Amino acid sequence: MGLTEYRALLIDCDEVLVDRDSGVWAALQPLLDSRGGHSDKEQVLAEYAEVVRGLYPRFAELGFSGSQCFAHRQLAERWGLKASWEEGMSFARSAANWSLFEDAPGAMLYLRKFYRLLVRGDRDTEDRGLLCERLGITPDDFISLASDPLLDPEWLKNNELEVRHVLQVTRPAAVGSATRDVCLICRDPAKRSSPCAADYCINSMADLVAQHQLSLRR
CATH class of the missing domain: 3.40.50.1000 (HAD superfamily/HAD-like)
Structure with missing residues (x-):
């Protein structure tokens, strides 16, 4: 047609x-600063997309903010960092400003x-x-x-x-x-x-x- x-x-x-990618990249900067060194943007966004896909079966339970909060926590764990739930929710709420x-x-x-x-x-x-x-x-x-x-x-x-x-x-x-x-x-x-x-x-x-x-x- x-x-x-x-x-x-x-x-x-x-x-x-x-x-979305620019919004996520900006919101992850505090975590990436704690990680130190130079972070490759494409790699970081690919890891973010991977953890979000893994959480999607639980979307009905977690909701949008919950899934984003858990994604932030899982990324921190991947990178050997500690992140509070407050930091995770701050990351999740950043979506309103993408x-x-x-x-x-x-x-x-x-x-x-x-x-x-x-x-x-x-x-x-x-x-x-x-x-x-x-x-x-x-x-x-x-x-x-x-x-x-x-x-x-x-x-x-x-x-x-x-x-x-x-x-x-x-x-x-x-x-x-x-x-x-x-x-x-x-x-x-x-x-x-x-x-x-x-x-x-x-x-x-x-x-x-x-x-x-x-x-x-x-």
């Missing part, structure tokens, strides 16, 4: 709209003229309202990663959508879980696989806007 034929976009929150990518607000403003915008991510309830306001969506359109609306016939019916109407806008780490109608946002072109494993492969949300504008002219 062409870009103008979809009715909704299902957009990953972190790494597509929110610069920055949007510079192009995200303008892209969302443009795209919502043509699509229903759905955002997939995980945040504590008290943080969702502000994040939704920053993204220009309603809280009902912020969908937990614990659910997949494209596999929920009742949700699709209630929202007057079919799977083919929805384009998933995702990041390289998650593209394997999406099987069709995928737009891959790879903000670091060096990490893009070749050939691209998605229907659309672009560098940013700004590029998605540009591609949509080209589609309108055809």
Whole structure:
């Protein structure tokens, strides 16, 4: 399908709209300072992603802040450090201040003229309202990663959508879980696989806007 034929976009929150990696890197600095020496950013973020994946089966029990707190504790243990629960919670609460990518607000403003915008991510309830306001969506359109609306016939019916109407806008780490109608946002072109494993492969949300504008002219 062409870009103008979809009715909704299902957009990953972190790494597509929110610069999670920069937020995590900044919040880990106190722990890294205790570790000493030079820390490789890519390695640290890879370790963070690994411990978060390991904790995800407990997400229903821990919640977002709890899982982030435990991730901080596990990283400290990996690095032979001691970290208090207060430090872990400070790390977890930093997520409320993670920055949007510079192009995200303008892209969302443009795209919502043509699509229903759905955002997939995980945040504590008290943080969702502000994040939704920053993204220009309603809280009902912020969908937990614990659910997949494209596999929920009742949700699709209630929202007057079919799977083919929805384009998933995702990041390289998650593209394997999406099987069709995928737009891959790879903000670091060096990490893009070749050939691209998605229907659309672009560098940013700004590029998605540009591609949509080209589609309108055809």
